[in-house]
Amino acid sequence: MDPLQTLASWIKDSGNIVFFGGAGTSTESGIPDFRSAAGLYQTEHNSPYPPEVMLSRSFFMSSPDIFFDFYRSKMIHPEAEPNGAHLLLAGLERQGKLKAVITQNIDGLHQLSGSRVVLELHGSIHRNHCMGCNRYYGLEQVIQSAERAPLCPECGGIIKPDVVLYEEQLDHDVLVGAVAAIAAADLLIIGGTSLTVQPAASLVTYFRGRHTVLLNRDPTPYDHRADLIITDRIGKVMGAVQEQL
Numbered sequence: 574m575d576p577l578q579t580l581a582s583w584i585k586d587s588g589n590i591v592f593f594g595g596a597g598t599s600t601e602s603g604i605p606d607f608r609s610a611a612g613l614y615q616t617e618h619n620s621p622y623p624p625e626v627m628l629s630r631s632f633f634m635s636s637p638d639i640f641f642d643f644y645r646s647k648m649i650h651p652e653a654e655p656n657g658a659h660l661l662l663a664g665l666e667r668q669g670k671l672k673a674v675i676t677q678n679i680d681g682l683h684q685l686s687g688s689r690v691v692l693e694l695h696g697s698i699h700r701n702h703c704m705g706c707n708r709y710y711g712l713e714q715v716i717q718s719a720e721r722a723p724l725c726p727e728c729g730g731i732i733k734p735d736v737v738l739y740e741e742q743l744d745h746d747v748l749v750g751a752v753a754a755i756a757a758a759d760l761l762i763i764g765g766t767s768l769t770v771q772p773a774a775s776l777v778t779y780f781r782g783r784h785t786v787l788l789n790r791d792p793t794p795y796d797h798r799a800d801l802i803i804t805d806r807i808g809k810v811m812g813a814v815q816e817q818l
Contacts, residue, residue: 576803581817583784587760590670592662595677597765601656601808629739637722637731649698655686657812663687673754677773679736692751694743694773696736705730755779764788764807768795
């Protein structure tokens with residue numbers, strides 16, 4: 574059977590699907606993969622510091638102005654729109670088939686497409702809090718701030734994005750929810766991730782269901798666990814699967 578037909582068949586037969594996704598899920602929406610040829614680790618920036626340094630907790634605390642200059646130019650893509658992968662997943666949730674999206678992305682495109690149960694392992698650019706008074710702010714405050722590091726109008730504290738920086742721990746409740754969702758699923762679809770970023774990647778080992786599907790253009794350390802591997806653009810694949818459902 575054709576791989577797309579197989580995937581469509583498994584989706585039809587499943588009642589508890591979980592999707593685990595990474596940066597590749599959003600590349601077709603115009604958001605570069607961190608580690609791609611056009612990604613953060615290959616892109617020049619007017620700074621002597623590498624991206625993994627500028628995206629660390631200690632750098633944020635010591636040099637917030639430089640952090641936000643980099644963050645605004647490389648991490649925020651307000652013009653991005655959901656692609657075929659996001660839309661199919663949202664549709665499967667509305668049908669009651671998809672129980673959770675677990676994502677390493679911080680762009681909020683799953684929610685924009687209509688998904689409601691989204692576990693964001695690395696946080697979101699759309700949530701921001703003042704480090705002084707803990708007041709909540711949306712993305713607009715970060716984008717439109719006249720200050721290089723956005724400041725809280727109420728107390729003057731720095732507004733920090735709710736994204737997990739290097740040197741920070743993943744949210745415990747999100748991790749617990751992700752493990753529970755994967756363990757209960759009968760179909761696990763892994764898409765657009767190299768499965769090299771830990772501890773997020775190891776979550777897929779909790780799956781005990783019937784089928785694991787890997788949608789990624791390059792090999793991953795977990796290929797041996799997959800029942801079906803499709804090496805093509807995930808948005809293209811999911812759009813084609815949608816036509817068969």
